[in-house]
Amino acid sequence: MAPPNPTFSPLYQQIKGLLIQSLQNGEWKPGELIPSETELAGRYGVSQGTVRKAIDELAAENLVVRKQGRGTFVATHNEDRAQYRFLRLVSDAGQALVPKSTYLSVDRVRANTDVATLLDIKPSDPVFVVKRTLGFEGIPRIFDEIWLPAAQYKGLTLERLQACDSTLYGFLESAFGVRMLRAVENIKAVSAQSEQADRLHVPEGTPLLMVERQSMTYADQLVELRRGWYVTDQFSYRNELY
Amino acid sequence: MAPPNPTFSPLYQQIKGLLIQSLQNGEWKPGELIPSETELAGRYGVSQGTVRKAIDELAAENLVVRKQGRGTFVATHNEDRAQYRFLRLVSDAGQALVPKSTYLSVDRVRANTDVATLLDIKPSDPVFVVKRTLGFEGIPRIFDEIWLPAAQYKGLTLERLQACDSTLYGFLESAFGVRMLRAVENIKAVSAQSEQADRLHVPEGTPLLMVERQSMTYADQLVELRRGWYVTDQFSYRNELY
DNA sequence: TAGTGGTCTAGACCACGTG
DNA sequence: ACGTGGTCTAGACCACTAT
Helix, strand or coil: CCCCCCCCCCCHHHHHHHHHHHCCCCCCCCCCEEECHHHHHHHHHCCCCHHHHHHHHHCCCCCCCEEEECEEECCCCCCCCCCCCCCEEEECCCCCCCCCEEEEEEEEEEHHHHHHHHHCCCCCCCEEEEEEEHHHHHHHEEEEEEEEEECCCCCCHHHHHCCCCCHHHHHHHHHHHCCCCCCEEEEEECCCCCCHHHHCCCCCCCCCEEEEEEEEEEHCCCCEEEEEECCCCCCEEEEEEE | CCCCCCCCCHHHHHHHHHHHHHHHCCCCCCCCCCCHHHHHHHHCCHHHHHHHHHHHHHHHHEEEECCCCCCCCCCCCCCCCCCCCCCEECCCCEEEECCEEEEEEEEEEEEEEHHHHHHHCCCCCEEEEEEEEEEEECCEEEEEEEEEEECCCCCCCCCCCCCCCCCCHHHHHHHHHHCCCCCCCCCEECCCHCCCCHCCCCCCCCCEEEEEEEEECHHHEEEEEEEEEEEEEEEEEEEEEE
C-alpha cells in the first residue's frame, strides 16, 4: 500500500558514501587499516552485512584492499606491489615490464585552452608541466608530458621528483595527498615529432603510440592530464575485455 | 579442533561452476531466461543467497544479464544494445561511434606457426581467414584480418557473412554456437604496409594503431585471433582504468 | 496480483593471520 | 586464543515488470 519511493537509494550505497567521505577527509590514510566491519556496523547503526556490501564495492573500485584475517586497508600507490597500477605493458616475449623513470624537467606555466579543457580548469590557470622518460634496461621507450594543476601541488620541483624513489603517483600521494583513483585513456597512432624523436632516440616520423590520460581523484575531480608517446616495437599496451 | 581444509572451495563457486556447465552445454541459450534464483536454490539444495552470489559473479563477467522484476538472461551478442561490446571507440568530438562492416574475403588456409601459436592449435590446422573493413560514414577506417579455427566454424562463407546484418560475434554465436566471452588485446603503433594502405585509403607509411586480439569462449578456449589496423586521426581507442 | 531480482537483518560457522 | 574477513542460512520486506 505504501507508495514506491522514487528517490530510492539502498542503505549500503549511503554507507558507501559515508565511507568515501572518511577516506576523502583523511580519517583513514593510504595504507592504513580501517575499522572492522562489525565496528563500522555499530557506528552507522546497520548490520554487518550491509557494511560488507558497501566495502565490497569500494574494494571492486580499488579504493580499499581486503586482506582476510587482517582487515581492510586503504589502497595506496606506495609500498603495494600495486606499483604502476595503471600501466599495463607486456614485452613481445610475453613478460610484464617494470620501467625506470627519468625526470627531465618541471615548469610552471599557464594552461592553454586545450589543456584547460581537458583538466576542467580555467585557461591561464597555472599548471606544472613535467617531462620524463620511462626506460627498460636503460633505453628510453616512453616519453611523458604531464600537466598538473598547480593549485594542488604547491612546492613541486624537479629536485623533489628526482630524489623520490617511488612511483610518480606514490610520490604525489604522499607529498600532496592527491590520490589517483580512476583514469580514462584515449589512444592513437601518430608520427614522432622532433621532441619525441629526440627523447626516444628514434627517427622523426617513427610510428608511436600516443596515450592521452585524464586521471581523477574523489568525486571524479580531474587532477592530472598526461600525454605519453610509446615506442612499441619491443612491447605492447595490454588490455583485457569482458 | 577440526583441521582446516586445504582444498576449500566455497559453495557458491561450485554452484557457479554448475551454472557455467549449463550455459556451456546449451541448457540455456543466449538471450533466454534462466530459472529463478529460488528455483535454482531448490535444484542445487542450497539457499537462495548462495545462488545469488554465484549469479552475481556471472553477471560481473557479462555471462548473464540481470533484469529486476523480469529475471536473469543469458548474455548474447545479438539483439542486446551490447553490440560491439569489445570495441570502444570515441570520436575526437567525444561521441561513441557505430561502425558499418564490409566483408572482403573468406579463405580457408593452413595456419602458419605464428597464428597456430596464438590460437593454441597445431601448425597446418585449417583456419578461415576473414578480411573486412569497418567504416564510418562510408569511409573505411579499420581493416581487420580475422583467423578462425575451421573446426568450429564449418560452412563459413563470404556470402553468409555478407548476408548477415548483425555483428560478426552475433553471427558466429547464432550460426555456430560460439560465444565470445573474454578477449585480450595487445596494441602497437605501426606503419601502414601496402595492403593496409590500400584497404584504408591512406598512403603507405601512415601510422596505424595495430590491435591484436585473442578471443576466448568457455574454459578460456581460444576461438578467434584478429589483427586490426586503425586509422586514428579522427577517433581514439578508449580505455578506462581503475 | 503474482513473480522476479534487490535489500537488509541476525546469527552461525569457517579460513586466515597474528600473537 | 583471538579478531578479522569470508561463507552460508532463513526469513522479511522492497522495487520493478508483466499480466
